[in-house]
Amino acid sequence: MLKVLFVSSEAVPFAKTGGLADVSGTLPRALKEIGVDARLVLPFYRMAREQKFNYKLLAEDLEVTLGKQTVKGDIRTLLTEENDCLFYLxxxxEFYDRSNLYGTPKGDYFDNAARFIFFSKMVFALCEKLNFFPDIIHCNDWQSGLIPCYLKTVYRKDPRFAKTASIFSIHNVAYQGLFSREAFDLTGLPPELFSIAGVEFWGKISFMKAGIVFADIVNTVSETYSREIQTEEFGYGLEGILRTRKKDLYGVLNGADYEEWNPATDAFIASPYSLEDLTGKPKCKQDLLKAFSLSEELLSVPLLGVISRLADQKGFDLLAQIMDKLMTMDLGFVLLGTGDEKYNELFTLIGGKYPKKTGIKIAYDNTLAHKIEAGCDMFLMPSRYEPCGLNQIYSLKYGTIPIVRATGGLDDTIQEFNPSSGKGTGFKFKQYDANKLLKTIKKALTLYNDKGKWEKLIKNAMDADFSWKISAKKYVELYRKALAKLGNPGD
Incomplete structure (x- = not known):
């Protein structure tokens, strides 16, 4: 049986700031279902502690070094059902009992380098303590980027890890874990690694670069994004290094957790519905309007929804430019999200300016997110870049038609609807431009009035399948490729 230790800085249901948590909470379980011994390790944040799960102390006072200091940590585990994944926290x-995961709205925590160097070293201490030496250590984003580097250097001659390969998954290359030269001294890595060929990046240490350079296989969360990050526009300075790994760089689309996101079984929505029976969807729209205290007059017009982090990356600069024009049209608009102060304020103002047509909630609310997916007619994701994106996949399942920019995973998951052939699942625009977004929304609004074609589009969307089982099998293929590089066939 293939043994995989999945390392992530966040995972549902323990702690979440973004899509990485959805992937980390779901992929190991999907791997387990296809016969992989997959185990998950993440930090024991305050957010995880507050979940009041049945945690058990597994090991205490494990020692690792941070620079010249010896630091101790404990490992908790979660008692779960027999066939579930094993979780280690x-x-x-002093590192993880904080109100947030990585920082406050004012900025990152000053000691993030120490927090995640410690976390990376504890992963190895955990393996040694449990006598669990995996075939694969699957690392995710900068927070675990040092682990492939440790495997190839500090643990290179350790026979217990000799056949352990690493995979490094990039969920967003813009967040790179860049720290000062002093942070390098905490790692315990050989001094020669602070170089262009190693982990140095413009005079700093880059945890993201460490993962890219030293992992046996690198992947991103969509085919298109794996190509995009090799270009100057999307690579955030790492495009040259990524091009050197071109032969080992793959794209595997994220899957959707259909146990949680499925209108036929969703406990958060007013009425269940399915591909075979859509009668519940209008009831969900009615319930959503009520949740935002909006008039039922909007039942007869298209309702557009957004669930997102409010940031430039997500295309809110484009949306801001067209909101006044949108409000002259026959439609309603609801938004759920929080993020940059400028957008928090702007959309609060828009809500005040157009109270009869807009519902704005500056927060994250999981119940309301489900209601938006079920109750809206269309879903907007005009992202500047989008490594994979999950909400457009959820929207498909709920028959809520995605309007997206053709980038990254949005381009890979949404097929432009062709009214003549009746094929396609949504609407796309290529150029990052507010007028192009507006034009695409108008195109969707026109089709909405053709009830026959619109229903065909809804059914196409709901029929699309992006289950984790498909993605899990692709990851197993990557694990085999990584092991082949080490001459380990994997069981």
Whole structure:
């Protein structure tokens, strides 16, 4: 049986700031279902502690070094059903008992380098303590980027890890874990690694670069994004290094957790519905309007929804430019999200300016997110870039038609609807431009009035399948490729 240790800085249901948590909470379980011994390790944040799960102390006072200091940490585990994944949580109150995962709205925590160097080293201490030496350590984003580097250097001659390969998944190359030269001294890595060929990046240490350079296989969360990050526009300075790994760089689309996101079984929505029976969807629209205290007059017009982090990356600069024009049209608009202060304020103002047509909630609310997916007619994702994106996949399942920019995973998951052939699942625009977005929304609004074609589009969308089982099998293929490089066939 293939043994995989999945390392992530966040995972549902323990702690979440973004899509990485959805992937990390779901992929190991999908791997387990196809016969992989997949186990998950993440930090034991306050957010995880507050979940009041049945945690059990597994190991205490494991020692690792941070620079010249010896630091101790504990490992908690979660008692789960017999066939579920094993979960390990790295406990150190001074590092992880905080109100947020990586920082406050004012900025990142000053000691993030130490927090995630410690986490990376504790992963190895955990393996040693449990006598669990995996075939694969699957690392995710900068927070675990040092682990492939440790495998290839510090643990290179350790026979217990000799056949352990690493995979490094990039969920967003813009967040790179860049720290000062002093942070390098905490790693315990050989001094020669602070170089262009190693982990140095413009005079700093880059945890993201460490993962890219030293992992056996690198992947991103969609085919298109794996190509995009090799270009100057999307590579955030790492495009040259990524091009050197071109032969080992793959794209695997994220899957959707259809156990949670399925209108036929969703406990958060007013009425269940399915591909075979859509009668519940209008009831969900009615319930959503009520949740936002909007008039039922909007039942007869298209309702557009947004669930997102409010940031430039997500295309809110484009949306801001067209909101006044949108409000002259026959439609309603609801938004759920929080993020950059400028957008929090702007959309609060828009809500005040157009109270009869808009519902704005500056927060994250999981129940309301489900209601938006079920109750809207269309879903907007005009992202500047989008490594994969999950909400457009959820929208498909709920028959809520995605209007997206053709980038990254949005381009890979949404097929432009062709009214003549009746094929396609949504609407796309290529150029990052507010007028192009507006034109695409108008195109969708026109089709909405053709009830026959619109229903065909809804059924196409709901019929699309992006289950984790498909993605899990592709990851197993990548694990085999990584092991082949080490001459380990994997069981």
């Amino acid at each position: 790295v406990e150190k109150e």
